[in-house]
Amino acid sequence: VQALGEVNPLRVGLRRPASPLPCIAVIFGATGDLGKRKLYPALYNLALQRLLPSGFTVVGFSRQDLGDEEFRRRVRASIDEFSRSRPVDPNVWESFEKGLFYVSGDFTEGPRYDALARRLDEIDHERATGGNRLYYLATPPSFFPSIIEGLGAAGLGRVPALAEGAHGWTRVVVEKPFGRDLQSARELNEVLHKVYDEDQIYRIDHYLGKETVQNILVFRFGNGMFEPIWNRNYIDNVQITVAESIGVEGRGGYYEEAGALRDMVENHMMQLLSLVGMEPPVGFDATAIRDEKAKVVRSIRAIPTDAVGQLTVRGQYGPGSVAGEAIPGYREESGVDPKSSVETFVALKLAIDNWRWAGVPFYLRHGKALPRQATEIAVTFKEPPQGLFSEITGEAPEANVLVLRIQPDEGIELKFAAKVPGAVVQLREVQMDFLYGTSFGLQSPDAYETLLLDCMLGDSALFTRSDEVEAAWSLFTQILQGWQAEAKTALPTYAAGSWGPKAADELIARDGRRWRRP
Amino acid sequence: MTSQSRLELLATWTEDPTTARAIATALDALWLEAAAARHRVDGSQSQSPGIMRSGVLTLLAYATTPQACRRALGVMNDLTDIHPGRSILLNSQPDASPAGLGAVLTAYRQAGGTACCDQVQLSGRGDAAAHLAGVASWLSRRELPVLLWWLAEPSLDDPQFTRLAGVSDVVIVDSATLSSPLSQIQQLARFEARAGGRPGLADLNWDRLLEWRELTAQFFDAQPVRGCLEALASVGIAFTADPRGSALSAQALLLAGWLASCLNWEPEAASRSSGQTRVRLRRDHQGQVDLLLREVAGHGVAGSVVRIDLKCTGEAQTTSFVVAAAPRHGTTTAVIQGGRPVKRGFQFERPSDVRLLAEEIEALGVDCALPRALAAAAQIAELIDDLPQAARQTPK
Numbered sequence: 001v002q003a004l005g006e007v008n009p010l011r012v013g014l015r016r017p018a019s020p021l022p023c024i025a026v027i028f029g030a031t032g033d034l035g036k037r038k039l040y041p042a043l044y045n046l047a048l049q050r051l052l053p054s055g056f057t058v059v060g061f062s063r064q065d066l067g068d069e070e071f072r073r074r075v076r077a078s079i080d081e082f083s084r085s086r087p088v089d090p091n092v093w094e095s096f097e098k099g100l101f102y103v104s105g106d107f108t109e110g111p112r113y114d115a116l117a118r119r120l121d122e123i124d125h126e127r128a129t130g131g132n133r134l135y136y137l138a139t140p141p142s143f144f145p146s147i148i149e150g151l152g153a154a155g156l157g158r159v160p161a162l163a164e165g166a167h168g169w170t171r172v173v174v175e176k177p178f179g180r181d182l183q184s185a186r187e188l189n190e191v192l193h194k195v196y197d198e199d200q201i202y203r204i205d206h207y208l209g210k211e212t213v214q215n216i217l218v219f220r221f222g223n224g225m226f227e228p229i230w231n232r233n234y235i236d237n238v239q240i241t242v243a244e245s246i247g248v249e250g251r252g253g254y255y256e257e258a259g260a261l262r263d264m265v266e267n268h269m270m271q272l273l274s275l276v277g278m279e280p281p282v283g284f285d286a287t288a289i290r291d292e293k294a295k296v297v298r299s300i301r302a303i304p305t306d307a308v309g310q311l312t313v314r315g316q317y318g319p320g321s322v323a324g325e326a327i328p329g330y331r332e333e334s335g336v337d338p339k340s341s342v343e344t345f346v347a348l349k350l351a352i353d354n355w356r357w358a359g360v361p362f363y364l365r366h367g368k369a370l371p372r373q374a375t376e377i378a379v380t381f382k383e384p385p386q387g388l389f390s391e392i393t394g395e396a397p398e399a400n401v402l403v404l405r406i407q408p409d410e411g412i413e414l415k416f417a418a419k420v421p422g423a424v425v426q427l428r429e430v431q432m433d434f435l436y437g438t439s440f441g442l443q444s445p446d447a448y449e450t451l452l453l454d455c456m457l458g459d460s461a462l463f464t465r466s467d468e469v470e471a472a473w474s475l476f477t478q479i480l481q482g483w484q485a486e487a488k489t490a491l492p493t494y495a496a497g498s499w500g501p502k503a504a505d506e507l508i509a510r511d512g513r514r515w516r517r518p
Numbered sequence: 519m520t521s522q523s524r525l526e527l528l529a530t531w532t533e534d535p536t537t538a539r540a541i542a543t544a545l546d547a548l549w550l551e552a553a554a555a556r557h558r559v560d561g562s563q564s565q566s567p568g569i570m571r572s573g574v575l576t577l578l579a580y581a582t583t584p585q586a587c588r589r590a591l592g593v594m595n596d597l598t599d600i601h602p603g604r605s606i607l608l609n610s611q612p613d614a615s616p617a618g619l620g621a622v623l624t625a626y627r628q629a630g631g632t633a634c635c636d637q638v639q640l641s642g643r644g645d646a647a648a649h650l651a652g653v654a655s656w657l658s659r660r661e662l663p664v665l666l667w668w669l670a671e672p673s674l675d676d677p678q679f680t681r682l683a684g685v686s687d688v689v690i691v692d693s694a695t696l697s698s699p700l701s702q703i704q705q706l707a708r709f710e711a712r713a714g715g716r717p718g719l720a721d722l723n724w725d726r727l728l729e730w731r732e733l734t735a736q737f738f739d740a741q742p743v744r745g746c747l748e749a750l751a752s753v754g755i756a757f758t759a760d761p762r763g764s765a766l767s768a769q770a771l772l773l774a775g776w777l778a779s780c781l782n783w784e785p786e787a788a789s790r791s792s793g794q795t796r797v798r799l800r801r802d803h804q805g806q807v808d809l810l811l812r813e814v815a816g817h818g819v820a821g822s823v824v825r826i827d828l829k830c831t832g833e834a835q836t837t838s839f840v841v842a843a844a845p846r847h848g849t850t851t852a853v854i855q856g857g858r859p860v861k862r863g864f865q866f867e868r869p870s871d872v873r874l875l876a877e878e879i880e881a882l883g884v885d886c887a888l889p890r891a892l893a894a895a896a897q898i899a900e901l902i903d904d905l906p907q908a909a910r911q912t913p914k
Contacts, residue, residue, distance in 0.1 A: 008735055008738050008739055008744060009747065009780045009781060010731065010734060010735035010738055010747070010777075010780050010781075011735050011739075012780060012886070012887065013885060013886040013887025013888075013890075014728070014731055014732060014735060014887065015728065015877065015881060015885065016728065016732050018739070019732075019736050019739060020739075021739055021740050021741075022740060048865065050729070050732060050733065050736075050864055053736055053739060053740075054736070054737075054850060054852060054860050054861075054862045055860055089865050091846075091847040091863040091864070091865065092863055092864060092865055094863050095861065095862045095863040095864075126858075127860070128740075128854070128857075128860060130740055130742070
């Protein structure tokens with residue numbers, strides 16, 4: 001009770017995540033695919049788990065001319081179709097839908113933001129949301145600057161420190177892609193910082209909301225046995241693979257603008273790399289974790305334009321088949337230029353120039369239309385200093401490999417050598433396997449549920465900071481420029497259903513290694 | 519979380535009478551046999567990981583009736599699917615003959631997975647019943663936590679309870695089974711205080727209050743509303759009447775104890791009339807809080823809390839907070855200074871034993887709120903218990 005001002009005494013010892021303060025979530029691009037597939041189902045599921053407070057409100061903002069009722073009907077339909085908990089509970093829905101409102105307007109029209117501000121004030125009063133606002137930019141990135149400027153001009157930006165108690169908090173969530181290159185990322189950061197402070201900005205990367213990705217931190221820093229060997233003295237190389245078995249499947253238009261590097265490597269794979277490579281944070285808080293992540297990204301050695309050809313490989317899938325099903329070539333997909341030179345496969349060799357990782361190559365590989373879907377981080381350890389058994393068996397045992405499987409079959413696998421029972425000394429590789437599904441028979445929350453809740457609670461640990469984004473773009477912009485310089489060279493292709501272009505195998509073979517087959 | 523077990527049977531073994539050593543040997547043999555069978559199926563060249571025994575705990579379930587044994591087995595199967603480990607059913611039959619120990623061993627594999635686990639059903643008849651704790655200790659997985667789920671009415675006078683608690687890291691009881699909640703809540707509080715966390719005490723009835731605590735706490739998350747906690751003047755807790763005739767519910771006492779411990783309220787006086795108990799509590803800074811515990815007719819499990827009303831006074835306009843639950847759904851209602859009621863509907867289902875035990879396994883008996891709530895509930899219970907039957911004091 002003494003701490004009434006700071007802590008709710010009834011929360012002490014509650015085995016439940018804290019629920020956020022009442023707030024209004026304004027979704028820009030409310031009628032779009034992201035809202036339909038991810039955001040509304042995630043918010044509904046949070047409501048179902050009683051993790052949203054009374055008075056929680058969603059205001060949809062989009063160009064389509066809809067009323068509140070039609071918006072509610074659409075949100076209900078999206079939950080019916082995409083929620084992990086179905087059918088919709090009528091009792092929970094009844095309260096949830098009372099908090100759904102809609103404001104229509106063009107993202108570039110200033111007066112609509114004034115109208116939005118007035119509506120938000122009304123709702124604040126009606127639903128006691130205390131002035132707490134979350135603005136979610138779920139639109140194509142070309143609208144981000146207009147929306148941010150519109151919010152700023154309508155007084156919906158940063159809250160003066162003195163007025164914070166009276167006006168609650170304001171946060172803005174920015175979806176990926178965050179820029180197309182270093183310059184555009186910097187420009188977007190500048191636009192954001194004119195209206196919001198950095199601690200109000202939540203750059204979302206849904207990979208960080210995945211349980212298995214968060215488990216990397218627990219695995220590394222919650223166990224005493226791994227961290228002492230997590231360095232150049234014991235680790236030979238790290239391979240990060242994000243393999244997709246599907247092609248672009250109707251997203252040709254988007255993919256033509258993005259490509260594999262922007263779509264997956266610059267964001268999701270860099271998150272995996274930074275979590276694997278970071279130093280132990282001084283605390284489990286947003287600043288400490290993001291400091292270390294940004295540091296490791298900054299430590300990645302830049303790839304000069306003229307070295308892009310030696311350290312990177314890109315490819316584009318041609319016709320083929322995956323799991324017995326025919327897949328058309330990328331250039332035959334709808335929305336794709338028949339002469340497109342956009343990459344659907346990327347392989348990279350990165351070096352991290354710090355004491356922990358000096359000399360340990362990080363191989364990254366991502367592609368579409370590969371033989372199977374697999375996201376994993378494979379840490380290969382160095383061989384024992386003495387080949388004790390190779391003299392007896394005539395062959396050296398394979399190196400130990402620790403695999404952090406992100407999806408599917410989420411878990412951790414350790415490969416090591418064991419003696420085959422019998423009179424003769426014979427070694428065989430065996431696996432120790434930890435499967436999330438069998439050790440915890442619990443359903444994991446969707447990544448968006450985790451991240452939306454964190455944002456409402458003001459925990460930015462799983463969101464990307466501006467310096468980290470810019471450090472990543474600094475690296476990848478040079479690669480993009482290198483590729484542009486060699487654009488006249490024919491893009492290597494690979495058959496759908498294969499593990500990528502031959503050049504990718506050559507990239508790693510030059511170091512005397514080979515890619516894992518996950 | 520599953521409600522139906524997804525376990526595949528790998529092998530079984532039965533012996534009666536038997537010994538702890540014989541059971542341990544049989545368990546090892548059972549796994550060797552299961553692994554050999556797997557190799558025969560997979561072939562000698564297989565790279566499959568073979569049999570992989572998983573374990574995060576040993577769960578002991580103590581039961582004394584056939585119904586309790588059936589309940590325990592059902593829950594243990596489902597639970598093993600979520601938290602693999604060794605589960606041991608201890609069926610105590612001190613009055614049965616001939617005296618001796620019977621055992622049924624079963625090895626399982628999670629369907630679709632590779633992780634395997636085992637279950638031991640022990641029946642201790644006659645004198646052997648007194649040795650169940652020793653057998654359980656012999657068979658518990660090394661270096662893994664041992665959780666005792668006590669399916670009978672917990673009694674500190676029962677030597678079996680003391681013995682089994684002595685070999686466990688966490689003792690899980692269900693205070694809903696208490697036939698005399700006023701005195702037995704005090705007993706449990708004494709046990710918890712004496713044990714000091716070794717073993718830890720968990721109570722499924724307390725766990726069932728989690729949603730009530732969460733929903734009540736949510737009212738006061740917003741800073742401007744939090745001040746209302748200091749102005750609370752009355753608390754009403756309604757619970758379903760117990761057909762056995764107990765006038766108070768352990769769950770209602772625990773909920774009251776929780777509020778009192780969180781908000782530093784000290785019980786001062788109590789009175790009882792038919793179906794209602796009034797307790798006056800003193801706030802630590804100033805003023806008092808009137809607590810009304812009342813039983814209501816209705817559906818649901820006897821003794822279950824169905825409504826909590828919190829009211830502030832001292833203001834011209836009403837400020838109140840209500841959580842009310844029906845069997846499947848509930849509503850929270852907040853009225854701040856006479857404003858429009860803010861209502862919210864929620865799903866409300868009595869959590870299954872499997873879910874509650876799974877949560878206890880995850881927490882391993884660590885619950886800093888329970889000891890304090892239990893101690894405060896015991897204080898309230900003592901005050902009510904001390905009331906002379908004839909003289910009924912009305913708090914001023």
